[in-house]
Amino acid sequence: DARVTQTPRHKVTEMGQEVTMRCQPILGHNTVFWYRQTMMQGLELLAYFRNRAPLDDSGMPKDRFSAEMPDATLATLKIQPSEPRDSAVYFCASGLVLGTVNTEAFFGQGTRLTVV
Amino acid sequence: GIQVEQSPPDLILQEGANSTLRCNFSDSVNNLQWFHQNPWGQLINLFYIPSGTKQNGRLSATTVATERYSLLYISSSQTTDSGVYFCAVPGAGRRALTFGSGTRLQVQP
Numbered sequence: 001d002a003r004v005t006q007t008p009r010h011k012v013t014e015m016g017q018e019v020t021m022r023c024q025p026i027l028g029h030n031t032v033f034w035y036r037q038t039m040m041q042g043l044e045l046l047a048y049f050r051n052r053a054p055l056d057d058s059g060m061p062k063d064r065f066s067a068e069m070p071d072a073t074l075a076t077l078k079i080q081p082s083e084p085r086d087s088a089v090y091f092c093a094s095g096l097v098l099g100t101v102n103t104e105a106f107f108g109q110g111t112r113l114t115v116v
Numbered sequence: 117g118i119q120v121e122q123s124p125p126d127l128i129l130q131e132g133a134n135s136t137l138r139c140n141f142s143d144s145v146n147n148l149q150w151f152h153q154n155p156w157g158q159l160i161n162l163f164y165i166p167s168g169t170k171q172n173g174r175l176s177a178t179t180v181a182t183e184r185y186s187l188l189y190i191s192s193s194q195t196t197d198s199g200v201y202f203c204a205v206p207g208a209g210r211r212a213l214t215f216g217s218g219t220r221l222q223v224q225p
Binding site: 031033035043048056089094101102105107112 | 146147158204218
C-alpha cells in the first residue's frame, strides 16, 4: 500500500528550539511538496522539489526554515529557531510529473506542530 | 499566480440530501484534484480530474477545463461525508498545487 509517510505526527516544542520534520515520498514519485495549514491562511505551499532539486521555496521564511532532500526517499523540513507563530499542521505530498503533465499528488498524514 | 475559488464556503445538510460544490480557477490547467479533509485532519484523494466526468460511489465530479470550473456532486449524503472539501490545481509552469479555501460540509443525522 503506497503512501506518503511523515514523522513525527505530533510535536510540542519550546520557542527557540530546532524542529525537524521528515517525509518519505511514494517510491517512484519525482516531486515532493511541503505545505503548511493554518486556520487563517489555509493550505499554503512552502517548498517544491522535483528530482530532488528545489524548484520553488518562495513561500518559505528563509531566515528560519530550510527544506532538503538528502536522497530520493527522504525529504526534511527544519525550523530553527522555532516561534509560536510556526504552530500549524505541516503536510508533505508527493507526485509524478510526466513531461508537462502533473499526475495525481498524495498527501501524508501531517505533522501537528505546537510551539509554546 | 493562479486563483482558485470555491463555493459555498459552508454547507449544512440533512443526511440523505444531495449537494453540489463548485471550484472556479483563473487559468488553464492540466490537472485538478478534489480532496476531502476529514475531522481528523487527513487529506483524502477523491478525484484526479483534468477534464470530463468521473464517478466513485455516491460522489462524482465534472471538470469543464475550457470554462475553468469543476463541480463535485455528493448524493445521499452521510454523516461520514462531513469535513472540508478542497479543490487544487497546479500553478503556472507546472508548479505545485494551489488550493482553494475549501467548502466546509456538515451532515446532520
